[in-house]
Amino acid sequence: MAPLRLHIEGRTFRDSANREVTLRGINVAGDAKFPTSPDLPSNHSEHFYDGDNVSFIDRPFSIDEAHTHFSRLKRWGYSLIRYIFTWEAIEHAGPGKYDEEWIQHTIRVLRLAKDYGFYVFMDPHQDVWSRFTGGCGAPMWTVYAAGLNPRAFPATQAAWVHNTYPDPAKYPKMIWATNYTRLACQVIFTMFFAGREYAPKAIIDGKNIQDYLQDHFVWACRHLAQRIHEAGDIENDVVIGWESVNEPNKGLVGFQDISVIPAEQKLQKGPSPTAWQAILLGSGRSCEMDTWDFGGLGPYKSGTTLVDPKGEMAWLPADYDDSRYGWKRDPGWKLGECIWAQHGLWDPSNDTLLKKDYFAKDPESGLKVDYEYFTNKWFMSYYRKHREALTNIHSDAIMFCQPPVLEIPPSLKGTEDDDPNMVFSPHFYDGVTLMMKKWNRYWNVDVFGILRGRYLSPAFAIKVGETAIRNCFRDQLSAIRREGTDYMGNHPCVFTEIGIPYDMDDKYAYRTGDYSSQLSALDANHFALEGCGANGYALWNYTAMNNHEWGDMWNGEDLSIFSLDDKALPFSPNRYPQDQKSAKNSTMSVDRSSPAFSNSRSSNNSPISPRNLKQTLSTPSLSSQRSSTPAEIGSNPGYRAAEAFVRPSPIATAGDVISYGFDLRNCTFTLALECKEAATKDAPTETFLPEYHFPRDATDVEVSSGKWTISVDDEDGGMIQRLRWWHDKGKQSLTVKGVKIRSGTSLGQDEEAPGYLEWCRQTGCRVM
DSSP states (O other): OOSSSSEEEETEEEEOOOOOEOOOEEOOGGGSOOOTTOOOOOOOOOOTTTSSSOOOOSSSHHHHHHHHHHHHHHTOOEEEEHHHHOOHHHHHTTTOOOOHHHHHHHHHHHHHHHHHOEEEEEEEEEEBBBBGGTTTBBBBHHHHHBBBOOGGGGHTTTTOOOOOOOOGOOTTGGGGGGGGGGGGHHHHHHHHHHHHHHHHEEEEETTHHHHHHHHHHHHHHHHHHHHHHSSSSSBBEEEEEEEEEEOOOOOTTOSSTSOOOTTTOOOOOEEOOOOOHHHHHHOOOOOEEEEEEEEOOOEEEEEHHHHHHHHOOOOOOOOOTTTTTTTOOOTTSSSSOHHHHHHHHTTTTEEOOTTTTTTSOOTOOOOOOOOHHIIIIIIHHHHOOOOOOHHTTTTTOEEEESSSSSOOOOOOTTTTTTTTTEEEEBBBOHHHHHHTTTTOOSSOHHHHHHHTTTOSGGGGGEESSHHHHHHHHHHHHHHHHHHHHHHHHEEEEBBBBBBOOOOOOHHHHHHHOOOOOHHHHHHHHHHHHTTTOOOOEEEEETTTTTTTTTSSSTTTTTOOSSTTTTTTOOOSSSSSHHHHHHHHHHOOHHHHTTTTTTTTEEEOOOOHHHHHHHHTOOOOOOOOOOOOOOOTTTOOOOOHHHHHHHOEEEEEEEEEEEEEEETTTTTTTEEEEEEESOOBBOOOOEOOOETOOOGGGGEEEEEESSSEEEEOOOTTTSOOEEEEEESEEEEEEEEEEEOOOOOSBBOOOOOOOOOOHHHHHTOOOOOO
């Protein structure tokens, strides 16, 4: 059997030549969360509830446009794609009805990804369960299967849904994430993971709702895996594995008292009901509740409000025609009544809470439940089912295990679940920047340290100054990675989501072209990724339809590294006139008398061939679609801080990576490695060097031994510039110095635009 293109050895990825592979990845694509037919970004309401009759064909993009997007991503140095798809895309028409046309489109896109040399792992994506509960993921029929009526969610606030919000442009930023703490998600996630214990009366087609939902979800993923397997030229060659499920949530499991908000519930925004108030609202009762907003140190109470559903219920009415999807609901599960009332939590006749601690203990063992208990029992039960279904088809699949976000990982070390083909795949976002949509270069907070109880007071977790903030990000990622090793065993760690909001400071960059805040935030995140010891990452995200008006077209998010309204980073820093002064004045020094300097420095002027000529001519245009963004929102395009995310990185290292990093300010890349044998002719250490930072005629290289070359080629599909290094055994080091360039400003500006603070002074706005 031929060696696998990528395999796991201990806590590293290895290629067929046994070099360590560093995975530099991107999530593709953000707009795969919603259908193409009808085209339903989250700010559109027409046809929203016709959820059975949709199509996701042409997500993440059409076949005709795939070359443009893949060549762009390849040129930016990405080698890994976290391929976003949703359960809804496969099984939207009803239980067991799979969209074979979408599956075939997906296979065609994956074949094109193979042509560009990408590694791909499949992500069955969800956010707050479904589009119909304010996010994405599951088909509409699953909401009905849970006994809920999505048309009643606006009145009962069972979910805040952008598509049904009265004025989509004023949908509160990041409020979608609070849907995890509202009725619809609390009910469905409890049912999905632990329905047998907490909703034993919820029987459908002879199964508990837990098994009914899990089986259909796992079977849908298995069906897609089967079709990929049958394609014959994708499995292992491009699709290397599968992720478990995006950002799993425990619902109500472990709530010690549903009449109060749990201390561990860190996210509150807008009207913030307790679980008990959410239950009452869902049954048509009015409730007065606290309202919350989000500040620099987290959520804070901002007032109170009365929410009155006026008798409308979030539950399906008793006379609902339950034959629509062909299932048979058990007579013991009554429609028109709250499922928790049917299990004795409360008495609807007098609205009395009877069992506030109903979810506090495991009914099976009697033990107190916390998030760690949930993860080890219920999440792992699901994960085993998911893993078995997929590896029965794709036997070599690398399984990306993603436990609940920022929670303690499952205790797998030394158990049967300590699978050598498993990857720990956590997520990390700088919550202050994400929620505030501002980059505060003066202070930030060690959120992970607070969650793990490392400070007597949150005030001690504040980090002051940009250097301290960058180090804090790195230390948080390092701690997350180490925690994964401590609990799950010796496995690679890939951060499968990390990113920044681009619409910071009320879209200041879109009006001025000054992306300096975004650049600083992105560089800080990449500094952390490069310094934390992880084996790779997948940046969130790439959205082919992104524009300055609606961002990623989903819930007001705007995290895409690409936008139709911005310019692509040129291949050369001298491409535009304003860059030439910086290029001429750049400092490039190297100690040529040092024994560490290799006299074999060379630049390979690659010969022209039909293949690379075609690739060169097909280099992507700046945008594949025309944007409709109004000029007043943003008519001054910039590079979208691409200077920070188009950065050098190891591709394949002969031996083991000790450390690597890119100093953007000084345009210096360093790599330290250790190898037992010298790099061979056919398997040198390879590093991606973006041409923008490292033009071949203005780059200096220092190596501890051996020889090296820089060339632009399409050896593994897609044109990129790489440095190949044939070094001796033992500890080795590489330093590459490129061109220092003024970054972050718009095209055509000869002088620095006024910074954000100066702009605020001029316009009279206030800065927190």
